[in-house]
Amino acid sequence: MHCRINEPGGFDRRYKSEKYGKAAYNYEVACAIFSPHIVHVCGPTFNQNDGTVSRRPDGIQSKVPAGKKVIADKGYIGYGDCFSTPNPQDPQPLHKFKDRARSRQETLNARLKMFMVLASVWHHPKEKHGSVFRAVCVIVQYEMDLGEPIFDV
Secondary structure (H helix, E strand, O other): OEEEEOOOOOOOHHHEOOOOOOEEEEEEEEEOOOOOOEEEEEEEEOOOOHHHHHOOOOOHHHOOOOOOOEEOOHHHOOOOOOEEOOOOOOOHHHHHHHHHHHHHHHHHHHHHHOOHHHHOOEOOOHHHHHHHHHHHHHHHHHHHHOOOOOOOO
């Protein structure tokens, strides 16, 4: 998930997001498949694709138990055996299940972006962005716990 930030002292290629073409922080957020729980948040990072973020010491690859997989999008192809990415060879029921899980993740991302502090350009000290992002994650988790869950896979 990319969150736009104010250009730090003019255009700096190190902060450029491939998604926006402008400065942004990138976060890795994961939701449990069979329950409405945010189970992983990594970031902020900048100028790194999803697969690179997943390999960080605090990235999702370090948290996936052996023999388990994470349903991921095409951005994770080739970044590890723990990712189950879109595959046209998958049987139809598995393909539909993985599509639904990815859609559910996008629904979670949209809920996070409903908070204008994440949807608009960040103009505050960069050191505070991670704390604010995690605070929004906690609020969204409380919303899901108290009667507004995201749809089931």
